[in-house]
Amino acid sequence: MDTFNDFKNSFNYGKRNNLNFKFMSLMTDDEAANFIEELLSLSGELLNEGNIENVIEHIFQGQKFAYSSPSKYVYQEGPFNPFIPKLSDAKIGLLTSSGHFVAGDDPAPFGISDMTQQEAINRISEFVKEKPTLSFIPKDTPVNKLCVRHAGYDISGAQIDPGVVLPIQELSTLEQQGIIGELAQTVYSFVGACSQGKLKKEIEKKWMDQIKEQCMDGIILIPV
Amino acid sequence: MSVGHIARAFEKNGISTVVIATEVFKEKLISMSLPRVLITPFPKGRPIGYPGNRRQHLRVIKEALNLLINATESKTVLTIDEPYLSKD
Numbered sequence: 001m002d003t004f005n006d007f008k009n010s011f012n013y014g015k016r017n018n019l020n021f022k023f024m025s026l027m028t029d030d031e032a033a034n035f036i037e038e039l040l041s042l043s044g045e046l047l048n049e050g051n052i053e054n055v056i057e058h059i060f061q062g063q064k065f066a067y068s069s070p071s072k073y074v075y076q077e078g079p080f081n082p083f084i085p086k087l088s089d090a091k092i093g094l095l096t097s098s099g100h101f102v103a104g105d106d107p108a109p110f111g112i113s114d115m116t117q118q119e120a121i122n123r124i125s126e127f128v129k130e131k132p133t134l135s136f137i138p139k140d141t142p143v144n145k146l147c148v149r150h151a152g153y154d155i156s157g158a159q160i161d162p163g164v165v166l167p168i169q170e171l172s173t174l175e176q177q178g179i180i181g182e183l184a185q186t187v188y189s190f191v192g193a194c195s196q197g198k199l200k201k202e203i204e205k206k207w208m209d210q211i212k213e214q215c216m217d218g219i220i221l222i223p224v
Numbered sequence: 225m226s227v228g229h230i231a232r233a234f235e236k237n238g239i240s241t242v243v244i245a246t247e248v249f250k251e252k253l254i255s256m257s258l259p260r261v262l263i264t265p266f267p268k269g270r271p272i273g274y275p276g277n278r279r280q281h282l283r284v285i286k287e288a289l290n291l292l293i294n295a296t297e298s299k300t301v302l303t304i305d306e307p308y309l310s311k312d
Contacts, residue, residue, distance in 0.1 A: 020268070053309050060267045060308070063248045067268075070255035071225045078257035078298035079235035087293050093239075097226045132226070153269040161275035170272075170281045180289065192226040199226055203233045211239075218240040218292050220285070223227035223249060224269055 008032040013124055019154040020059065023066035035062045073196070085181075085217050093184040093211070093219035097192025098158060098165040099150030101135035106147070109133070109191070120151040124193065127151050132194035134207050137187045139168055152193035153224045165224050184214045192223060225249065228256035235259050235298075242292040244284065246271045247303065260295045262288045263303040273308065280310045 002010070010016040012025035024032045035058075042055045083090075106113045110126065120127065137146070146166070148158045157164045171183045188211065211219075231241045242260040245253055248268045253261050264271050264284055273280040287304050 053307070056267065056308055060248070060265070063246075063268050064250075067248050068251050071228065071252040073225065073228065074255045075232070075257040078259055079232055080259045080295075080298035081235045081238055081240045083240040083293045083295075087289060092289070095227075095230065155269070157270045157275045163278065163281050164270040164272050164275050167272050167281055167285055170278065170285050173278075173282065174285065174289075179286070190226075194226065196226065196229065200229050200233075203230060207230075208233060208237055211234075212237065216239055218242070219234060220288055220292075221227045221231050221234075221241055221243045222271055223225060223243065223245050223253075224271065 004033065005029055008036075013121065017121060019121075019152070021062075023063050026066040031065070083218050087180055088178055089181045090217040091182050091184055091215060092171065092180045093214060093216040094166070094168065094171060094187040094222075095211070095219060096166050096187075096189045096222040096224065098148060098189050098222070098224050099155070099191040100137060100146055100148045100158070100162065100166050100189035102137055102141050103145045103147050105135065107133035107135055107191075115149060117149050117151075117155060120149050124151040127191060127193050129195050131198040131202060132190045132192075134202070134210070135189045137166075137168070137189060139172065139183050139185055139187055141168070143169070150191050150193065150224065152191070158224075165222060167220075167222075171220075181217075184216050184219075186214060225252050225256060228253055228258055231258045232256070240292060242288045242295075244271055244288045250301075254299075254301060257299050259298045259300065260291050261301045262291050263301060264306065265303070266308050270308075273306070274310065277310060279312055280306065 008024040011018045012022035148155050174180045175183045234241045244262045247263045
């Protein structure tokens with residue numbers, strides 16, 4: 001028989017794993033109990049005249065509460081590179097930590113191609129010790145050739161519409177409208193749940209040179 | 225915060241950056257002193273908005289681009305006022 005503590009922690013890669021609610025493991029028992037109680041109450045209201053927006057807002061507030069702490073990496077000063085060109089002449093890049101790649105170009109974590117999302121979830125403790133792999137995604141990649149796999153977040157939204165985390169289509173629209181000069185030919189994605197130390201080394205050793213080849217004026221970065 | 229490391233590295237290498245992130249990560253990103261951050265009031269895993277709402281996504285990205293070109297100093301953080309279940 002599970003205790004309540006076991007129960008709320010089991011959503012975090014346990015037997016009730018649910019990446020939308022894994023944050024409950026960061027809450028005290030009382031906090032998690034209050035969250036669940038209110039979630040049930042709002043859900044019950046949906047049977048009558050309740051509002052789905054209230055349910056979504058409650059989940060969002062729960063996530064905010066649970067994750068609200070500073071990064072392990074705290075800096076006092078931030079680098080700043082002014083953006084000089086006119087936006088309508090500028091080449092804009094895109095890089096996300098969403099775990100997207102092109103079909104046929106699987107980054108094959110741990111040497112395993114076609115790893116399922118569930119298999120990735122089962123190996124989360126290995127992912128966070130691993131060096132990340134940068135996936136190169138041509139901007140004209142058809143949506144049905146885009147794949148996503150990431151053990152750290154619920155990918156269901158990204159599976160329905162990559163634009164929620166990898167807005168290639170949207171940036172292409174802005175390119176066609178002349179709002180930006182162009183979207184860089186290649187956009188990038190990797191699995192953000194990785195060794196942060198190894199990531200920093202990869203950026204310096206390899207990624208920066210690869211990405212700078214595109215001569216971008218600015219880049220949009222999207223964490224998940 | 226993987227993307228925070230990348231933002232700092234790009235800026236040091238002469239490439240201007242703007243981060244679009246859900247408010248869930250606001251405190252973590254602020255503590256990393258990033259140059260430009262656009263915060264969206266959306267759930268984790270959907271930082272650009274509701275699946276399929278292309279108009280909403282475009283509003284978010286345009287706001288990020290405005291931040292990219294208009295920020296005059298580092299650690300500029302804006303929050304977009306945009307309902308997740310936007311009707312248009």
